[in-house]
Amino acid sequence: MPRPIQATISLDSLRHNLARARSAAGGARVWAVVKANAYGHGVERVFPALRGADGFALLDLAEAETLRALGWGGPILLLEGCFGLEDLATCERLNLWHVVHDPAQIHWLASRRKPRAHRVFLKLNSGMNRLGFTPEQYRVAWQRLQELPAVGAVSHMTHFATADCEPGIGEALERFESAVDGLPGERSLCNSAALLRYGVQEPARREDPSAVLGDWVRPGIALYGGSPTGAHADAQRWELRPTMNLLTRIIGVQQVEAGALVGYGATFRAERPMRIGVAAVGYADGYPRHAPTGTPIVVDGVRTRLVGRVSMDMVMVDLDPVRAAGRAADIGSPVLCWGRHLDSELGIDEVAEPSGTLGYELMCALARRVPVQVV
Numbered sequence: 549m550p551r552p553i554q555a556t557i558s559l560d561s562l563r564h565n566l567a568r569a570r571s572a573a574g575g576a577r578v579w580a581v582v583k584a585n586a587y588g589h590g591v592e593r594v595f596p597a598l599r600g601a602d603g604f605a606l607l608d609l610a611e612a613e614t615l616r617a618l619g620w621g622g623p624i625l626l627l628e629g630c631f632g633l634e635d636l637a638t639c640e641r642l643n644l645w646h647v648v649h650d651p652a653q654i655h656w657l658a659s660r661r662k663p664r665a666h667r668v669f670l671k672l673n674s675g676m677n678r679l680g681f682t683p684e685q686y687r688v689a690w691q692r693l694q695e696l697p698a699v700g701a702v703s704h705m706t707h708f709a710t711a712d713c714e715p716g717i718g719e720a721l722e723r724f725e726s727a728v729d730g731l732p733g734e735r736s737l738c739n740s741a742a743l744l745r746y747g748v749q750e751p752a753r754r755e756d757p758s759a760v761l762g763d764w765v766r767p768g769i770a771l772y773g774g775s776p777t778g779a780h781a782d783a784q785r786w787e788l789r790p791t792m793n794l795l796t797r798i799i800g801v802q803q804v805e806a807g808a809l810v811g812y813g814a815t816f817r818a819e820r821p822m823r824i825g826v827a828a829v830g831y832a833d834g835y836p837r838h839a840p841t842g843t844p845i846v847v848d849g850v851r852t853r854l855v856g857r858v859s860m861d862m863v864m865v866d867l868d869p870v871r872a873a874g875r876a877a878d879i880g881s882p883v884l885c886w887g888r889h890l891d892s893e894l895g896i897d898e899v900a901e902p903s904g905t906l907g908y909e910l911m912c913a914l915a916r917r918v919p920v921q922v923v
């Protein structure tokens with residue numbers, strides 16, 4: 549019997565979340581962000597559910613190649629643009645649109661000859677200070693692109709540093725609007741957080757959302773049912789559905805006395821006699837190693853907690869609440885690490901939060917050794 553761990557990707561949930569993103573986007577077109585192998589889900593696996601998007605955004609040229617091989621003929625956007633001059637030939641061959649965020653990328657474009665072969669998104673650094681031209685450099689870069697024969701349409705783009713938290717997007721949006729003021733071209737601003745917090749669905753929003761929505765929105769995490777804010781309650785409020793579950797089983801049971809120490813480093817001490825279950829999941833599967841005692845986990849449909857340290861291939865769980873609910877809590881009992889299974893739901897952000905991380909990191913870190921099933 550294979551080790552009883554399994555991840556499941558739900559195409560229905562992906563479709564549902566894409567529809568949620570679309571309704572928040574008003575009439576704007578939707579890039580499905582599938583970078584990092586579709587946030588750990590697998591580009592090939594999510595493609596049938598996300599092909600209803602208007603385009604795919606990613607940053608790895610191999611993933612763009614995969615989408616073309618799957619038959620996707622629509623827009624593909626390279627979010628970090630080209631990494632070197634040679635990538636421009638790949639963009640021409642695969643018809644990839646690409647971000648221009650640095651003068652070097654403009655310099656490379658100047659050497660291409662095929663007329664209007666490159667559709668580019670010029671990126672403004674609106675305050676995050678990661679990628680993009682400053683507001684002072686922006687118009688010069690735009691003008692330079694206009695003069696290059698190999699460049700076709702130039703669109704405008706920025707990325708928000710604080711769409712998911714305070715102080716929000718106000719100042720960055722102002723910088724963007726003044727930088728692109730009067731310039732022709734499509735606009736793209738929103739990640740999931742901006743789309744959900746400032747899009748058309750948000751009841752708290754009073755102003756017209758069209759400025760922030762622009763022509764294209766770029767949701768990533770929302771498509772995968774994670775919360776861009778890290779708070780599971782937000783994912784629920786936006787009616788996002790988990791698209792990945794991680795399911796395993798109890799493979800061992802220990803009945804321990806009060807005072808017994810559990811796991812590496814003896815970090816957990818039983819306060820009373822306890823039934824401890826050993827579940828077949830560990831950090832080598834992508835379960836966060838820093839998950840502390842108390843991290844929620846579901847056994848036999850009953851919410852309980854992790855106890856002691858996460859090891860490479862196993863975690864220990866408290867089976868007493870499961871027994872108290874009248875379940876067997878024995879070898880073979882199903883264990884839901886995150887996601888949705890039967891009547892149980894455990895938000896990936898609920899698991900990530902006690903470890904000081906986000907659902908993003910957990911889904912991206914799903915290990916290769918975990919078998920994945922698509923439903």
Ligand SMILES: *Cc1c(COP(=O)(O)O)cnc(C)c1O
Nearest residue numbers: 581627707739740766767768769
């Ligand atoms: C990753 C990324 C997104 C999507 O972000 P989410 O928070 O997952 O919605 C959008 N735009 C850019 C430029 C990105 O790098």
